Every structure is written in structure tokens, then in C-alpha cells.
Amino acid sequence: MFKQLTEAQLDPILSLTQMFREDARSEKMDLGIGVYRNSQGETPIMQAVFQAEQRLLETQKTKAYVGLAGDEVFNQAMMDLLIKDTSAYQRAAAVQTPGASGALRMLADLMYLAQPDTTVWISNPSYVNHKPVMEAAGLKVKFYPYFDTATKQVNSEAMLAELAKAGPKDVVLLHGCCHNPTGADISFDDWKAITELANKNGFLPFVDIAYQGFGDGLEQDAAGLRHLADNVEEMIVATSCSKNFGLYRERTGAAIIISDSLKEAQKAKGRILQLARASYTMPPDHGAALVATVLNDDSLTATWKSELTDMNQRLRRLRAGLTQAVRDNGSDAFDFIEKHKGMFSVTGLSQEQIIQLRNEFGIYAVGDGRINIAGLQEQKLDYLAKALLSVSR
């Protein structure tokens, strides 16, 4: 049966990691795959998570199934983190999913079930998996203008002009914060304008928030999402604990549905559970149990928040440091890096320049010009600055 299949295309980011491993140069730098790294280049288990893990080890008495929706304490905690003080809180329901990836797919399947001719509008560019996941669920995908390659910021005017054309059969997918891959976020005024458009023209807002706490802080990073939640009748959210709890491999995330009533939100939740049943049935428990433990204990929550602040400050320091290092080498061409948010920045380098970075300098970045700021190390900023200037000449 399978002989007739053609080979799968290699994932460009994962093959980059392999090449990096095989590179013998000591000055090499991995700015590819999207995981947070500390100043030693490691992705450690967060202390709060480690302590929760020890607690769980001592107290967990069974590995019996939890249930289709996963851990309801976790689900509540996710809603608390994102929408607690909004009017949407009383008309929302959450389902634990295998990462935000699972949430994206379940919500896509739900949309297809409700309205098969839905078009999902995605920012140009967007997270590499947005288009494949929406299309795999049978939905149509359309891109809206987003990144201005000249300023390296969001072109709000072009974005809003295009989104003004979205109607009742459309879904507009927004990044909650720390846009992947560009690092350029929409302003609060943009969130307000999009909210008005959603109410006027009837499209469904869909927020993917995978980096809450990595931009301006836990609360600030949810401000746009909360404004929407407060002001629209219906919206959906995919959220992830991969980055802000460092739980990547534990596959921990949630899908949240906000509707005009709790009854409607719960009905949609019930349909997601039915979709999950026909797929993976239940999400893995461990990561969600850890998050629930951390967020239901004041001391662990305080530890987690302080660790998250440290991660956030390291990213900001590296952004400022790289911008300064480029300036010290006589150019202001990379000043935008300091203005970007979160873990990524699109540098504007071409595919050829990215290959040159790799061949000449041992610096590994994704072909679209994205660099992972967390992959930087303070003592290598000058080396990177010189390399960036050398290839962009």
C-alpha cells in the first residue's frame, strides 16, 4: 500500500538542527529552532515546574484516564490566566489539548463542522504550521498583509484595509503577542480597530497565544486578547504552555471558546470532545497536572512568575545588546531588533544571506530570515553583529 507514496519533505527547521550538531566550529550559533535558552545555551526545567513535579511524584496515586477534556483544574487555570477579569469569563469553556498545536487543529475541525466553507485569514507571514493545520481540517486559507519589510514593523494601514473585507464566513487568526516569526506585534489601537471590524462585519476572531509573558509581561501580553474578549460575542483561543512553562515535550495547551452564553460555549466544548474522541481521545496528563499544581499554589506561582520575568528580561537585554553591538560596528540597520517582542525577529536577510551566515560564520538561522533571540549569548553579540553587517553589505 505505501510504496506508491512519495517521500515527505524534510522539516527545514529540524534539518537545520541536525546540520548544527554536525558543525565542528566552536563559534557556531544555533538561532534556528524555537525553544528558549538561558545564557549557558540550555533549556532547563523551570524551578516551579521541577518542584511541582516532585510534589506530583509523591502524591499521584493513579495513572487511570482523566477524561476527554483533560484536567478541568488546568482548564480553569488557563481561562484565569487569559480572561479572568473580562466579561467573557462567565461565557467561556476550555478543553485541554496536546499543545497549542492540538488546540489549533481541534478548533479548525470545530469550524469545519460548524461551517465547512469558512476561510481563515492568516497574517503574511505567520507561524509555519498555521496554514497546513487549517487546510488539513478542510478550511480555506487567505493571507492578510502584515509585515512591512522596509520598516520591519506591522503595516497597520494595509492590514486593517484588508481585514475590512472579511465577513461572516471568515475567521481572522491573530497572534496574541510576540508574533512568530516576525517579532512585530500589532498595537493596542490595532486590537481596538480589529474588534470594531469584527463587530461591524461579523468575522470570528481567533487568537493564537503561544508566548504569554515573553513580550511585555503576563498581563500586558494578554491586553489585546482581553479587549477583544470583552467586546465581541464570539471568539476562539489556542494557548500553549510550551514556552512560558518550558513544557515543550509534555504537549500542554488549551482551546478556549467564548460565546454569547455559557450554554453555547459548553455546547461547542462538547463538540470538540467528540472530535478529540475520534482522534487522540484524551490529551497527555503530565504537563497539565504540573501547570495546575503551579497555578494553584501561591508560592509556586510566585516562583514561576519570577522565573518568567527573568526569561523575559534576558530576551530584552539580548535585543538591546545586539542592537547596540551593530551600532558599535557603525550601523543602525538593525535597530528594529530592539523594538520587536518575544523570542523571534525577522531580520530581512535573504535566503542567500542566511546561507552565507551559516557557511562563513557558523550562524544557523531559518531560511525566511527568522532568528531566535534566546539562542544568542552575551559574549557572542559582537561576532553576530559583524556577521550580520558582513552578509548584508
Ligand code: PMP
Ligand atoms: N502557535 C504558535 C504561534 C507557535 O509559535 C507555536 C510553537 N512554536 C505553536 C502555536 C505550537 O505550540 P505547541 O508546542 O504548544 O504545540
